Amino acid sequence: MTDRNPDTPILRLGTRRSPLAMAQAEETRARLCSAHGWEVSAVELVPVLASGDKIKDRPLADIGGKALWTKELDAWLAEGRIDAAVHSMKDVETFRPAELCIAAILPRADIADVLVGASSIRSLPQGAVVGTSAPRRAAQLLNARPDCKAVPIRGNVATRLAKLQAGEADATFLARAGLERLGETSVGTPLDPEEWLPAPAQAAIGIECRVDDEETRELLAAIDHRESHEAVLAERALLARLSGDCHSPIAMLTSRDGDRLTIRCALYSPDGTQRIERSGHGTADDHGWIEDLARELFANLKPGMTPYFGLERA
Numbered sequence: 001m002t003d004r005n006p007d008t009p010i011l012r013l014g015t016r017r018s019p020l021a022m023a024q025a026e027e028t029r030a031r032l033c034s035a036h037g038w039e040v041s042a043v044e045l046v047p048v049l050a051s052g053d054k055i056k057d058r059p060l061a062d063i064g065g066k067a068l069w070t071k072e073l074d075a076w077l078a079e080g081r082i083d084a085a086v087h088s089m090k091d092v093e094t095f096r097p098a099e100l101c102i103a104a105i106l107p108r109a110d111i112a113d114v115l116v117g118a119s120s121i122r123s124l125p126q127g128a129v130v131g132t133s134a135p136r137r138a139a140q141l142l143n144a145r146p147d148c149k150a151v152p153i154r155g156n157v158a159t160r161l162a163k164l165q166a167g168e169a170d171a172t173f174l175a176r177a178g179l180e181r182l183g184e185t186s187v188g189t190p191l192d193p194e195e196w197l198p199a200p201a202q203a204a205i206g207i208e209c210r211v212d213d214e215e216t217r218e219l220l221a222a223i224d225h226r227e228s229h230e231a232v233l234a235e236r237a238l239l240a241r242l243s244g245d246c247h248s249p250i251a252m253l254t255s256r257d258g259d260r261l262t263i264r265c266a267l268y269s270p271d272g273t274q275r276i277e278r279s280g281h282g283t284a285d286d287h288g289w290i291e292d293l294a295r296e297l298f299a300n301l302k303p304g305m306t307p308y309f310g311l312e313r314a
């Protein structure tokens with residue numbers, strides 16, 4: 001890249017503005033520069049304000065709007081103002097615009113949820129108030145501890161920790177991956193993912209671009225981590241078959257043995273009183289087993305679990 005004008009980036013990378021999103025964009029830039037031997041200026045980070053970031057006072061699951069984190073970045077991609085967009089895959093809609101593709105998934109970070117404010121679910125005080133706006137975490141909590149109360153809490157990681165300090169709740173949940181990316185590794189106690197299944201695509205950073213932008217797709221392919229990519233696509237495929245989204249009380253955990261992927265999936269009623277779990281396995285290139293797993297889950301739904309878990313039902 002000796003003859004490159006340093007004022008003209010090779011790739012414009014769109015990102016949300018939150019500290020976590022910026023950290024993820026920085027990680028993506030570092031991986032791109034390292035993979036291609038570029039200097040930092042080759043990748044321009046373009047912060048975009050997402051609609052989800054403008055709404056601070058309500059649980060997002062209540063708002064009913066869609067694409068709260070992706071709408072603006074999608075538009076900027078479509079208009080060619082950015083070449084690619086960095087996302088927490090956990091928050092990305094189950095169904096994406098056909099013009100876009102997930103060109104890369106970075107190596108997945110620690111998938112565990114962290115409990116802040118107590119050393120385990122069991123040791124939460126009787127009747128503890130736990131701040132979480134995630135229907136999955138609320139249902140998991142109430143399933144394990146029906147005496148506890150889940151109350152909405154919003155804001156970025158720092159805001160949530162401050163709210164805990166201020167006594168808004170006795171405890172809260174955060175994703176370990178997010179804390180690690182912010183350098184906050186000593187916060188809270190990680191929950192064993194085998195016992196407390198994470199959200200679909202938790203801890204995965206994905207980079208999207210326009211399907212017809214071959215050049216960008218090729219540049220991004222260099223930082224794709226195949227095993228993480230396959231697991232995340234499998235989890236998203238199951239979520240799609242369940243008609244779920246990031247507001248659904250659905251938890252899953254993928255493990256891998258050679259070419260064989262296994263997904264354990266748990267569905268909850270929103271109040272946590274009901275839980276079912278099934279698992280399935282198969283390869284990444286044929287998702288027939290995921291369809292079978294979804295069908296088996298549907299065949300075993302309990303009262304309060306509806307075939308449609310997402311926002312549109314509300």
Ligand SMILES: NCc1[nH]cc(CCC(=O)O)c1CC(=O)O
Binds near residue numbers: 174176
């Ligand atoms: N729901 C918001 C969100 N989206 C992604 C992460 C963390 C990073 C990740 O899981 O990739 C978080 C914060 C959290 O759940 O604590």
